[in-house]
Amino acid sequence: WAEGDPLITEIQDWNRYLGDGVDAAPYGMPSAFEADVIRRDVPWLTADPVSSVNFTPLHALDGIITPNGLCFERHHAGTALIDPADYRLMINGLVDTPLVFTMSDLKRFPRENRVYFLECAANSGMEWRGSQLNGCQFTHGMVHCVMYTGVPLRTLLQEAGVRTSGKWLLAEGADASAMTRSIPLEKALDDCLVAFAMNGEALRPEQGYPVRLCVPGWEGNMWVKWLRRLEVGDKPWAQREETSKYTDLLENGIARRHTFLMDVKSVITSPSPQAPVTHGKGPLVITGLAWSGSGTISRVDVSIDGGRNWKTARLDGPSLPKALHRFYLDIEWDGSELLLQSRAMDEKGYIQPTKDELRAARGVNSIYHNNSIQTWQVRQDGEVENVEVS
Numbered sequence: 344w345a346e347g348d349p350l351i352t353e354i355q356d357w358n359r360y361l362g363d364g365v366d367a368a369p370y371g372m373p374s375a376f377e378a379d380v381i382r383r384d385v386p387w388l389t390a391d392p393v394s395s396v397n398f399t400p401l402h403a404l405d406g407i408i409t410p411n412g413l414c415f416e417r418h419h420a421g422t423a424l425i426d427p428a429d430y431r432l433m434i435n436g437l438v439d440t441p442l443v444f445t446m447s448d449l450k451r452f453p454r455e456n457r458v459y460f461l462e463c464a465a466n467s468g469m470e471w472r473g474s475q476l477n478g479c480q481f482t483h484g485m486v487h488c489v490m491y492t493g494v495p496l497r498t499l500l501q502e503a504g505v506r507t508s509g510k511w512l513l514a515e516g517a518d519a520s521a522m523t524r525s526i527p528l529e530k531a532l533d534d535c536l537v538a539f540a541m542n543g544e545a546l547r548p549e550q551g552y553p554v555r556l557c558v559p560g561w562e563g564n565m566w567v568k569w570l571r572r573l574e575v576g577d578k579p580w581a582q583r584e585e586t587s588k589y590t591d592l593l594e595n596g597i598a599r600r601h602t603f604l605m606d607v608k609s610v611i612t613s614p615s616p617q618a619p620v621t622h623g624k625g626p627l628v629i630t631g632l633a634w635s636g637s638g639t640i641s642r643v644d645v646s647i648d649g650g651r652n653w654k655t656a657r658l659d660g661p662s663l664p665k666a667l668h669r670f671y672l673d674i675e676w677d678g679s680e681l682l683l684q685s686r687a688m689d690e691k692g693y694i695q696p697t698k699d700e701l702r703a704a705r706g707v708n709s710i711y712h713n714n715s716i717q718t719w720q721v722r723q724d725g726e727v728e729n730v731e732v733s
C-alpha cells in the first residue's frame with residue numbers, strides 16, 4: 344500500500360451518500376463492475392445466431408456452480424417460448440398406457456436435486472487440428488454445471504408402464520428444430536431427470552423452460568430442451584442428430600456412433616488468455632475445472648513446464664459424480680515463461696489424453712469429443728496465449 348493513498352485517507356462517495364433502497368432491483372443483477380462477465384459467441388462460427396452457440400465465461404468464474412445467466416446456450420432453432428399453462432409432455436410407443444402430463448401433473452411426483460455438468464459434444468471441437476481460439480471461454484466454454492430439480496425419468500416411465508419389448512427411448516423437443524435423440528432405456532431408467540428448475544429457480548428460457556431432459560455424463564445434445572414427447576421403442580431411431588451429426592469420423596473412413604459418454608477432461612481457467620497475470624511475480628493462484636461423465640474426479644495434476652513435470656493440484660469444494668470439480672495449484676511465480684497444463688483422472692482411473700495421443704487414436708476428422716490436454720503459454724509480461732506442445 345502507498346503512503347497517503349486517498350482510498351484510505353479520504354471519505355469516498357459510497358461512504359458519504361445513502362445507497363439504493365431494497366427494491367432497486369426486484370430481480371438482482373451482478374455489480375456493474377462485472378459487466379465483462381458475459382456469454383460470448385464467435386460470429387464466424389455459425390451462419391446465423393438462431394442456430395448457433397455462445398460460451399460460458401469460465402475464465403471469470405470460480406467454484407463449481409455456473410450462474411444461470413451465464414450458462415452457455417446452444418440452440419438449433421432459437422429459444423422456444425412456452426407458457427407453462429400450455430405445456431404438455433407425452434409418453435407413447437411401447438407402453439401399457441400412453442400418457443400426457445401437464446406442468447402441475449409433473450410437480451405432483453416426488454422430485455430430486457442433483458448437480459450435473461452439461462457439456463456439448465462439440466466443446467473444444469475447433470481445436471482438433473491445432474490451437475485456434477484465444478480464451479478458455481471459447482475453447483472450453485460449452486460446459487455448465489447447475490443443480491437441477493426434477494422428477495426421475497424412471498418414475499414417469501413406470502407410470503406409463505414400459506413393455507418388455509421396450510429397449511430405447513426417443514426424446515423430442517418442442518422447439519422449431521424438434522430436436523430428437525435416441526437414448527438406451529437402461530440409461531433412461533438409471534439417472535435421467537425431467538427437470539423444471541436450475542439452481543433453485545425455474546429453468547431459464549434458453550435452457551428449455553419449462554422442462555428439459557437431463558442425461559447425466561452424456562453429450563449435451565441428448566439433454567433435450569422444451570421436452571414434449573418420449574417414445575419407447577425397440578431400437579434406436581437414426582435421427583439426423585445421431586447420424587449426420589454427433590458421430591465421429593475416424594481416419595479409416597468409419598464413423599463411431601452412439602458416442603454418448605463425455606470422457607474425463609479438465610482445463611485451467613485462470614491464468615488463461617482472457618485472464619492474464621496482472622500482478623507480477625510472487626504468489627499465483629492457478630485454478631481450473633475438471634469433470635468426467637463416468638463419475639467423480641479422483642486427481643488433477645498441473646504442469647507449469649508443458650508436461651515435463653507434474654504436481655498434484657488441490658481439489659476444493661464438493662466432489663459430486665458427473666459434476667464440475669474445482670482445482671487449485673498455489674505457486675510462487677518467478678516471473679519466467681510458463682507452459683500451463685492440467686491433466687485429470689476420474690474415479691474409473693481414466694486419464695485425460697494429450698492432443699497427440701487423442702489424434703493418434705481418432706484422427707482429426709471429427710469435431711466431437713475432444714477431451715485432450717490444453718496448454719496455455721504465460722509470457723513474462725503475464726499475457727497468456729493458446730499454444731500446443733508435442
Ligand code: MTE
Binds near residue numbers: 549565570
Ligand atoms: N434441445 C432442443 N429442443 N433444441 C436444441 O437446439 N440443443 C442441444 C441440447 N438440447 C438443443 C436441445 C445441444 S447441441 C446442447 S449442447 C444442449 O442442449 C445445450 O444446452 P444449453 O443451451 O442449456 O447449454
Ligand code: CO
Binds near residue numbers: 417563
Ligand atoms: Co451440443
